[in-house]
Amino acid sequence: MTRIQVLLCSGTACQSSGSDKVKRALLEALGLHGLLEEVQIIETGCMGPCELGPVLLVYPEGTFYVRVRPEDAAEIVEEHFLKGRPVQRLLWTEGAPRPREIPFFARQVKLVLSNCGTIDPEKIDEYIAARGYEALGKAATGMTPGEVVAEVKRSGLRGRGGAGFPTGTKWELVRAGAGDPKYVICNADEGDPGAFMDRAILEGDPHSILEGMAIAAYAVGANHGYVYVRAEYPLAIQRLQTALAQARKLGFLGPGIFESDFSFDVEIRIGAGAFVCGEETALISSIEGRRGEPRPRPPYPATSGLWGKPTLINNVETYANVRHILLHGAEAFAAVGTEKSKGTKVFALAGKVQNTGLVEVPMGITLRELVFDIGGGVPAGREFKAVQIGGPSGGCLPASLLDVPVDYDSLSQHGAIMGSGGVIILDDAACMVNMARFFLEFTADESCGKCVPCRVGTQMMLRILDRIVAGDGSEDDLTRLTEIGVMMKKASLCGLGQTAANPVLSTLRYFPEEYRAHIRDHSCPAGVCPNLVRYEVLAEACRGCDACRRACPTGAAQGKAGNLPYRIVDELCIRCGACFDACPFDAVRKEPR
Amino acid sequence: MKGKPMTKDAIAARHPRSPEALLSLLHDLQKANPENFLMPDDLALAASHAGLPLAAVRDAVTFYSMFSLRPRGRHIIRLCESPNCHLAGAWSALDELRGSLGVDVGETTSDGAFTLELTSCLGACGVAPVMMVDDEIVGNLNPERVRNTLARYREGR
Numbered sequence: 001m002t003r004i005q006v007l008l009c010s011g012t013a014c015q016s017s018g019s020d021k022v023k024r025a026l027l028e029a030l031g032l033h034g035l036l037e038e039v040q041i042i043e044t045g046c047m048g049p050c051e052l053g054p055v056l057l058v059y060p061e062g063t064f065y066v067r068v069r070p071e072d073a074a075e076i077v078e079e080h081f082l083k084g085r086p087v088q089r090l091l092w093t094e095g096a097p098r099p100r101e102i103p104f105f106a107r108q109v110k111l112v113l114s115n116c117g118t119i120d121p122e123k124i125d126e127y128i129a130a131r132g133y134e135a136l137g138k139a140a141t142g143m144t145p146g147e148v149v150a151e152v153k154r155s156g157l158r159g160r161g162g163a164g165f166p167t168g169t170k171w172e173l174v175r176a177g178a179g180d181p182k183y184v185i186c187n188a189d190e191g192d193p194g195a196f197m198d199r200a201i202l203e204g205d206p207h208s209i210l211e212g213m214a215i216a217a218y219a220v221g222a223n224h225g226y227v228y229v230r231a232e233y234p235l236a237i238q239r240l241q242t243a244l245a246q247a248r249k250l251g252f253l254g255p256g257i258f259e260s261d262f263s264f265d266v267e268i269r270i271g272a273g274a275f276v277c278g279e280e281t282a283l284i285s286s287i288e289g290r291r292g293e294p295r296p297r298p299p300y301p302a303t304s305g306l307w308g309k310p311t312l313i314n315n316v317e318t319y320a321n322v323r324h325i326l327l328h329g330a331e332a333f334a335a336v337g338t339e340k341s342k343g344t345k346v347f348a349l350a351g352k353v354q355n356t357g358l359v360e361v362p363m364g365i366t367l368r369e370l371v372f373d374i375g376g377g378v379p380a381g382r383e384f385k386a387v388q389i390g391g392p393s394g395g396c397l398p399a400s401l402l403d404v405p406v407d408y409d410s411l412s413q414h415g416a417i418m419g420s421g422g423v424i425i426l427d428d429a430a431c432m433v434n435m436a437r438f439f440l441e442f443t444a445d446e447s448c449g450k451c452v453p454c455r456v457g458t459q460m461m462l463r464i465l466d467r468i469v470a471g472d473g474s475e476d477d478l479t480r481l482t483e484i485g486v487m488m489k490k491a492s493l494c495g496l497g498q499t500a501a502n503p504v505l506s507t508l509r510y511f512p513e514e515y516r517a518h519i520r521d522h523s524c525p526a527g528v529c530p531n532l533v534r535y536e537v538l539a540e541a542c543r544g545c546d547a548c549r550r551a552c553p554t555g556a557a558q559g560k561a562g563n564l565p566y567r568i569v570d571e572l573c574i575r576c577g578a579c580f581d582a583c584p585f586d587a588v589r590k591e592p593r
Numbered sequence: 594m595k596g597k598p599m600t601k602d603a604i605a606a607r608h609p610r611s612p613e614a615l616l617s618l619l620h621d622l623q624k625a626n627p628e629n630f631l632m633p634d635d636l637a638l639a640a641s642h643a644g645l646p647l648a649a650v651r652d653a654v655t656f657y658s659m660f661s662l663r664p665r666g667r668h669i670i671r672l673c674e675s676p677n678c679h680l681a682g683a684w685s686a687l688d689e690l691r692g693s694l695g696v697d698v699g700e701t702t703s704d705g706a707f708t709l710e711l712t713s714c715l716g717a718c719g720v721a722p723v724m725m726v727d728d729e730i731v732g733n734l735n736p737e738r739v740r741n742t743l744a745r746y747r748e749g750r
Contacts, residue, residue, distance in 0.1 A: 013719040016732035050719020193675035196716035231620065231659055232671075232715050234728040272616055272657035275713055289615030289643055291656035350677045350718045357719050388676075424676060438676055442713065448656075 003038045004081055007057040009117060011046030011203050012235050014053035018070065019043075022054050025073035030081075032074075039081055045204015047117035049104060049357040052092065057117070063097040065090040104355045107374050109336065111344045112320045113360045116204030121239050124246040127207040133252050135326035139215050140258045143326075148219040149175055152322065154330035156342035161187060161278075161315030162393065162419045163495065164341075164408040170312065173302035174220040177310025184217045184225040184264075185287070185306065185313040189271050189278040191230060192391030193442065194422035197346035198316035200358050202229065202236035205320065206243035210266060212319030214253065215326065217264045220312050225266040228283050231273060240268055275446035279494045280313045282448065293450045294494035315420070317346060337363035341407035349375045351424040352382060361406070368402040371425055382427040386510070390419030392439040393499030395506025396432060415506040417499065431528035432511040433518055436503045437465040443500035454497025457488040461504060469529040473519040482508060517592075527590040530575050534593045539565040541587035551582035599625060601635070605642045615643045615653060619660060628664040629708070658712075666701045666708035668746050670694075672724040675714035682735075683722035689736040690724075693743055706747060 006026065010019050023041060030036050047055050052066035063086045065076070072090060079085050088094050092102050099105040110116075119126035127133070139148050153168025174182060186209055190198040201209065213225050229237050244266060247253045255263040269287050276282045277292040284306050286292035305311025321343060325333045334342045341363040347370065350356050354376030361370060367387055371377065378384045386396045389406075395416035397404065404410050408418050426435065444458035461484050467473045485501030492498045508515060517523050524532035535556075537548070542565035548557040549566065556573040559566025565587070568579060580588045604621050608614035622635045631654060640650045654660045672678075672687055687698075690709055694702050701708045717723045720732025724739075731742050 012717050012730050013732060016717060016720050016723070016730045050717075053720065190716060191713060193714040194677050194718055195714070196718055199716040232712065232725065235730075269613070270617060270620060272620065273659035273712070274657050286616065287613055289612035289645065289653065290649070291653055293656075348718060350721070351680060424680075435676075438679065442675070446713070 001038065002040045004040070005059040006039060006041045007044045007047075007059065007117065008041055009045070009047045009053060009055045010043040011050070011200060012233075013046065013050035014055060015235070017053040019054040021070045022056070022068050022073065025070035026077065029073045029077040033077060033082060035077065035081060039077075042120050043122075044118060045116040045121050046113075046200040046358055048108075048113075048359060049092075049355060051356045057099070058086075061097070062099065064092060064099050064102065066092050103376065104357075104359070104374055107365075107369065108360050109344050109362050110360050111324050111336075112201065112208075112317055112346055113204070113358070115208060116200055119205070121204050121206055122242050124207060124243070124250060127205070131327060132207050132323075133211055133247075135323035136211050136214050136218075136252060137258045138326055139218050140260045140262050145175065145219045145221060148215060148326070151330050152219070152325055155325040155333040156330075156337070156340075157318065157321055157325060157333070158341065158408060159314060160317035160321070160345065160420070162192075162390070162417065164418060167314060167318055170302060170314070171216060171219050173300070174222075174310050174312040177303050179304075179309045181224060182220055182222040182309055183306045183311040184213050184220065184222045185283070185301075185311060186213055186225070186227040186319055187278065187280065187283055187313055187315045188227050188229040188233075188236070189283060190233075190316070190420065191275040191278045192393070192420045192422050193439075194348055194350050194424050195391055195420040196348050197358055197421055199233055199236055200346075201316050201320050202233065203239050206236075206240045207247065208320045208323060209240075209316055210243055210247055210253065212314075212322035213266060214257065214264050215322050216312055216314065216319065218257075218262050220310075222312065223263050223265070225264065226269050226287055226306075227266060228269045228271060228277070228287060230271040230277075237268065237270060244268070274448070276448045276494070276496055279496055281494065283313070284311065291448075293448045294496075296493055317421075338405060338407045340409055345406070345418065345421055347406075347421045347423050349423050349425070351388070352378050352427040352430075353425040354379055363407045364405045366403050366405055367397065370406060370423065371402070375425065378425065378427045382429065384425070385428045385430055386426045386432065388424040388426060388435065388439075388503070389422070390417040390502070391422040392442050393417060393495065393502055394419045394422070395502045396426070396435065396510065397506070398510040401510075415502065415509055417502065429526055429528070431469075431524050431526040432507040432514045433465065433469055434524075434526075434528050436507045437462070437469055439503040440465060440500065443496060447496065447500070451491075451493040451497060453488045453491040454493065454500060457484050457492070457497065458500050460484050461488075461501065465504070468515065468518050469524075470531045471518065471522040471529075473515075475519060477519070478508065478512075478515055481505075521593075523593045525592050527592050530577060532593050533575060533590040534570055535568045535573060535575070535577075535579055536589050536591050537565045537567055538587045538589050541585050542566055543585055543587070545584065547582040547584060548579035548588055551578040553578065601625070601638055605638055608642065610642055610644060612643045612645055615639060615645065615650065616657075618642060619650075619654065623660060627667055628705070629666065629669060630661040630664050664701070664705075666706050668707050668727050669710060670707055670724055670726050671710045671712035671715070673713070673715045673717075673722065674711045675718075677714070677718040678722040681721035685736060686722050686724065686734040686739050689739040690743075693740055707743070 157167040158164040282292040282294040301311040544561040608618045640647045722734040723732045
């Protein structure tokens with residue numbers, strides 16, 4: 001009889017940290033003690049704190065272990081499973097074994113992620129036991145399509161892919177669209193740097209997406225659906241394929257679902273490495289077997305989408321919300337969140353923050369709660385500087401805006417966007433100009449080239465930023481950046497171009513003094529931009545090892561053992577950083593010029 | 594898929610004869626080629642199977658970064674160059690890759706084992722810096738982990 005259940009995270013991140021080796025070691029140790037019948041190991045989807053992986057959760061009492069190595073398996077089995085003493089050194093915080101005692105988890109509200117990390121995503125029975133496909137049954141057998149649309153509308157759910165369009169309204173448009181057949185598409189082409197919530201849902205709870213799509217198809221009158229997944233997510237594709245086969249076998253997909261006359265099936269389409277395919281019209285082109293280039297809207301996909309037919313296209317997290325609305329009712333769903341942003345949102349915390357990983361929080365939580373209470377703040381010794389929210393289309397918000405509530409409208413009012421939910425925390429070691437340049441380089445690279453404002457605009461802005469970080473910028477450049485940015489916002493064909501300037505515009509708005517320092521003083525205050533720093537030897541750390549002198553290509557690093565410290569002559573320095581990299585004692589420092 | 598070599602026609606037969614099968618078919622044809630690229634007759638086959646002009650197939654192939662028209666290594670290494678990996682030190686991993694493989698980005702080792710590429714976000718930021726070797730995600734990269742991974746692939750896993 002099973003006495004203990006071990007939930008072992010086997011998301012991509014934990015797999016990469018060796019969760020499968022931990023599993024083998026645990027099984028071996030269990031076998032050694034004859035416990036294989038008593039302890040069950042269940043592989044689940046992502047539990048959130050990816051950096052601490054591999055992680056596992058032991059039930060019935062709910063002990064959360066982090067950074068488990070295969071070598072730890074014997075101790076876990078002997079101490080915990082046999083003697084009932086949790087292994088303290090493997091806990092996140094000593095003395096606090098349960099997730100709800102850990103701040104990272106305590107402040108979260110898990111709706112979309114409720115199954116991620118608690119069920120085995122490859123077993124449909126576990127999904128069903130978590131009320132899976134109940135909402136689909138309710139819709140297909142007890143509600144009219146119009147009632148389903150009305151319920152989703154009343155819930156206030158908005159698209160989680162970034163733009164935040166009201167989901168129910170979109171469904172209504174597709175339902176009313178003239179043309180037959182109609183299609184339902186799931187946009188699983190997650191590509192925003194730093195966002196991986198869709199991957200976690202695809203890997204950890206694939207059935208919730210299929211169920212959401214089936215409910216949507218019933219509501220809009222479609223019989224055929226596609227999930228468009230990027231090829232970079234092989235595990236997600238595999239779990240989705242498994243889920244599809246299982247759902248078909250049990251009749252949740254296919255003809256006559258729940259013995260109604262509603263039929264629906266789903267096919268998987270795999271991308272081939274193009275960021276712009278996350279844009280809905282580009283994605284549709286890609287499914288049709290063409291270059292993934294966007295086209296002007298209107299007409300919107302709701303009236304003319306795949307093969308020119310009315311097409312509903314929502315993203316992964318949006319579909320994953322749907323079953324909860326039908327299960328608990330629109331009112332219960334809308335009880336969480338703010339007036340215009342209902343429900344929860346999944347964020348991926350990354351960058352200079354204590355706790356990185358995936359978190360789900362109610363809409364309207366403040367940035368401060370997100371970064372400090374859940375994220376644990378910036379690691380000791382550094383100061384919080386800004387939070388970059390919304391990926392390459394998003395903006396950087398400074399410390400003075402930490403109390404802004406995280407919802408669609410408040411964020412866009414301050415020049416950022418909700419985006420897909422990537423959050424990068426920056427500390428005082430970050431150069432905002434360099435950061436903006438980095439994102440712009442990305443969008444310039446990913447611009448598909450079809451429309452001029454985006455194709456030329458990103459290149460022009462990048463050229464100006466290159467000048468500024470090299471110390472050759474002028475005050476006029478700042479005006480020019482704003483002009484080009486605003487023009488791109490207004491004139492670009494799709495969301496990529498319309499938002500590409502956001503990182504630049506928001507940093508210009510909140511950190512103008514950093515741009516000025518680069519331009520006027522030829523100095524990078526954070527000491528990041530290679531051309532604008534000065535290298536110095538910290539006298540007390542220098543041991544005269546001669547590494548910097550040998551590494552320096554221009555003879556700028558000078559010194560002799562016995563006559564410490566070494567020094568770097570600024571006039572000879574070409575700022576290649578070789579001395580900085582070579583010094584084994586961190587005695588070479590970068591300072592603003 | 595790589596276990597038993599299939600004829601190209603057999604690969605095509607698993608896909609519907611429609612333009613929407615194009616990307617999947619191209620993926621499969623490329624995977625079946627030990628040199629990881631699409632040959633001229635692959636494009637012709639894909640065109641006739643999907644019912645598209647050859648020009649349309651070329652048009653699509655040249656758009657997507659995962660398709661190659663030139664021979665590549667047996668294993669494709671894609672190092673993530675997104676901000677999170679950048680902040681976490683992807684460049685020291687890149688230096689190690691360049692050094693160990695003796696090639697630069699976009700090049701293939703002389704023994705035909707590896708091609709080194711860069712990619713945008715792989716969505717595994719929790720274990721940044723990250724690279725993908727074929728279908729495997731390798732995270733928490735440091736020079737040692739890079740060397741061990743290369744050795745593992747050289748030995749045929």
